[in-house]
Amino acid sequence: MELRNRLGGVNIYLVGMMGSGKTTTGKVLAKRLGYGFVDTDAVITQVRQQSIREIFAREGEAYFRQLEQQVLAEVSSYHHLVVATGGGIVLSSLNWSYLRHGIVVWLHVPIAVLCERLAADAERPLLQEQPLEERLNQIMADRHALYAQADLEVVIRQTDTPAKVCDRLWEALPSILKPIASDAPPKEPC
Ligand SMILES: Nc1ncnc2c1ncn2[C@@H]1O[C@H](COP(=O)(O)OP(=O)(O)O)[C@@H](O)[C@H]1O
Numbered sequence: 001m002e003l004r005n006r007l008g009g010v011n012i013y014l015v016g017m018m019g020s021g022k023t024t025t026g027k028v029l030a031k032r033l034g035y036g037f038v039d040t041d042a043v044i045t046q047v048r049q050q051s052i053r054e055i056f057a058r059e060g061e062a063y064f065r066q067l068e069q070q071v072l073a074e075v076s077s078y079h080h081l082v083v084a085t086g087g088g089i090v091l092s093s094l095n096w097s098y099l100r101h102g103i104v105v106w107l108h109v110p111i112a113v114l115c116e117r118l119a120a121d122a123e124r125p126l127l128q129e130q131p132l133e134e135r136l137n138q139i140m141a142d143r144h145a146l147y148a149q150a151d152l153e154v155v156i157r158q159t160d161t162p163a164k165v166c167d168r169l170w171e172a173l174p175s176i177l178k179p180i181a182s183d184a185p186p187k188e189p190c
Pocket residue numbers: 016017018019020021022023024025084117160161162165
């Protein structure tokens with residue numbers, strides 16, 4: 001049976017560190033699955049008419065986390081969506097209760113690769129103060145156990161393009177779905 005049918009409309013939530021490719025890969029995956037695509041940061045930006053950086057600077061991180069939670073709660077009432085979350089969504093246990101409505105996939109990217117991707121980034125407020133590698137290591141240390149609660153971990157190599165990441169996810173997803181009748185071994189006659 002086709003993967004889309006096997007998913008039965010359940011949402012796929014991409015989690016992982018800033019720069020792990022949730023937004024980029026999410027768009028590719030949604031297209032391939034024939035799902036809609038939502039990026040929680042993009043919704044917040046659109047609703048507030050402010051960048052994430054401005055919201056952090058003017059209202060603070062706690063306020064941003066409230067907005068993020070509201071968007072996730074709303075999104076989780078829909079189906080057939082690939083949802084690119086913000087990297088910090090895993091910090092709240094209430095958020096996990098929404099994420100658990102769907103399949104949670106961790107895009108696990110080595111810190112060295114994140115450093116390359118984010119070296120010139122000026123938009124992510126949590127990366128602006130310390131040296132980048134030090135800061136990413138610190139954030140990863142705080143969150144590693146939370147990301148590890150995902151249903152599926154996709155370990156990404158430096159050379160994996162978004163299309164390749166999508167292929168790897170596509171191959172791995174059936175392993176966490178219920179077996180379908182044709183996968184099951186034939187019943188022994190009694
Ligand atoms: N598989 C990939 N290979 C190379 N660059 C990537 C890949 N995925 C994302 N990127 C780049 O890394 C940066 C961060 O990607 P993004 O999708 O915004 O990550 P996230 O949403 O997880 O923070 C962007 O510049 C994007 O083009």
